[in-house]
């Protein structure tokens with residue numbers, strides 16, 4: 001094929017690729033490495049824009065593979081003109097400089113605020129439509145707090161920064177048959193505060209958000225949602241807690257009346273069996289450590305985390321900063337979850353485009 005036709009064909013491919021911001025997370029953890037590896041591996045399908053300290057990322061990229069081409073893009077240029085037509089063989093980087101030198105595996109609170117700035121930039125640009133979605137590498141929640149910013153997680157921060165009153169955290173894997181999806185009625189909350197956070201309105205909104213996003217983002221016409229109880233044995237008829245009787249059952253009855261295919265409350269310890277999951281699209285668990293161990297046991301390193309209810313697409317990995325692996329040097333972390341997070345965000349972008357077409 002003559003050169004000019006080949007490059008025109010490439011330009012068309014580049015324009016169609018989803019543009020995803022990839023925030024590289026805690027610099028002392030495995031976030032930068034898994035972000036670079038995954039963005040590079042998917043460079044033919046996705047316009048990834050890495051957001052992090054450009055010099056630091058360039059150093060890691062060179063160590064991973066000297067063939068990796070990271071191309072700097074200024075924040076101003078991005079905000080003014082969007083993403084230029086980068087070729088098929090490079091990955092864009094936007095520089096958000098760190099404040100302290102990075103020692104892999106060692107946290108430094110001086111880098112807490114710079115990490116948050118990567119998120120701020122990604123959120124602002126996603127809200128402006130410059131990015132089709134955001135994919136986040138793990139950050140160290142405690143470091144942000146040590147930097148003097150109260151912070152419980154990306155999920156809550158994204159909601160607050162985008163003025164979204166309520167969102168739902170959902171982790172998912174397609175490594176099981178059928179795919180396993182576990183959503184949470186509460187997010188990062190101390191266990192002692194969970195029961196008080198579950199009320200008629202908040203649980204009803206969680207179900208509505210889950211139902212709507214399973215339709216919109218996953219193409220499920222009538223998603224089937226199984227809901228756990230809060231207490232052991234779903235409250236044992238009220239003898240082990242009354243939340244199932246006083247709150248969860250009335251919420252489910254009202255949701256059914258709105259046409260949502262929801263059932264429960266089921267005892268969480270026995271719900272995760274194939275005979276129940278085979279008939280469901282998602283489980284809604286009441287709190288973080290009730291639902292996520294099952295998902296992570298089934299797929300750790302390949303699952304994804306999705307924030308439902310936001311005005312933009314956001315996916316993330318199913319793991320944390322793995323400081324132990326970062327301290328051991330490059331090449332120890334599995335970047336499968338980051339690949340899955342990129343792929344899932346790209347699929348949601350395409351689903352959204354088809355929905356609008």
Ligand SMILES: NC(=O)C1=CN([C@@H]2O[C@H](COP(=O)(O)OP(=O)(O)OC[C@H]3O[C@@H](n4cnc5c(N)ncnc54)[C@H](O)[C@@H]3O)[C@@H](O)[C@H]2O)C=CC1
Nearest residue numbers: 137138139140141142316319320321322324325333334335
């Ligand atoms: N989306 C996010 O930003 C998330 C952040 N975190 C944060 O990460 C920090 C550390 O959390 P931990 O509970 O220690 O969980 P962790 O996931 O960082 O580590 C748990 C274990 O899994 C291993 N591991 C983690 N990711 C791996 C990978 N990609 N490949 C191979 N092995 C891997 C680690 O070496 C460690 O043994 C905390 O500050 C937590 O808040 C945790 C989960 C999600």
Ligand SMILES: NCC(=O)COP(=O)(O)O
Nearest residue numbers: 153154155156292305316
């Ligand atoms: N265990 C999942 C988790 O902690 C996700 O946190 P984040 O994406 O809200 O930062």
